[in-house]
Amino acid sequence: MEDAEQGSQQHPDAIPEVGEDAVTAVSPSSPVPTMTDEEREELQGELAKVEDEIQTLSQVLVAKEKHLADIKRKLGITPLNELKQNITKSWQEVTTSNAYKRTSETLSQAGQKATAAFSSVGSAITRKLEDVR
Structure with missing residues (x-):
């Protein structure tokens, strides 16, 4: 934990890691602007409001994801079907790319040149074998 705190002190612009609170990610060496008690209370109120909004949005997102899963289930869209569709779409994108076309x-x-070369080698070997007989 101490290393994580030192890391955030060395990189104050670093994004907090999973489970790391944004407040703890702020470097303690950052100068804290002096503010009045009224300003502090206002900011704490705003902080609480934003945290409540985040909680509400998280709950809405969970509800929407459940609704999405229900709709997909009713339509018969399974994770396997989605995977197949994604693979098919990706393969179509690959095969229509310029790089794929040039490589192909x-x-x-x-392949044509190799076939011609093998044919020539085969013919030469056949002639040599005929000469030996």
Whole structure:
């Protein structure tokens, strides 16, 4: 824990890690502006309000995710179907890319040249074997 605190002191702009409170991520060496009790109370009230809003939004998000899962279930969309669709879409994107087309074309040409070379070698070996007989 002490290392984490030192890390946040060395990098005050660092994003808090999972489970790390934004308040603890602020470097204690940062100058705290002097403020009146009234300003402090106002900020604490605003802090509480923002925390409440975050909690509410989190609850709404959970409810929306449940609703989404219910809709997908009713439509027969399973995680496996979604995975298949994602793979199909990704494969289509790959095969339509310029890099894929160029690579495919190059490999096709290389295959044709290799086939021609093997054919020539085969013919040469056949001729040599015929000469030996």
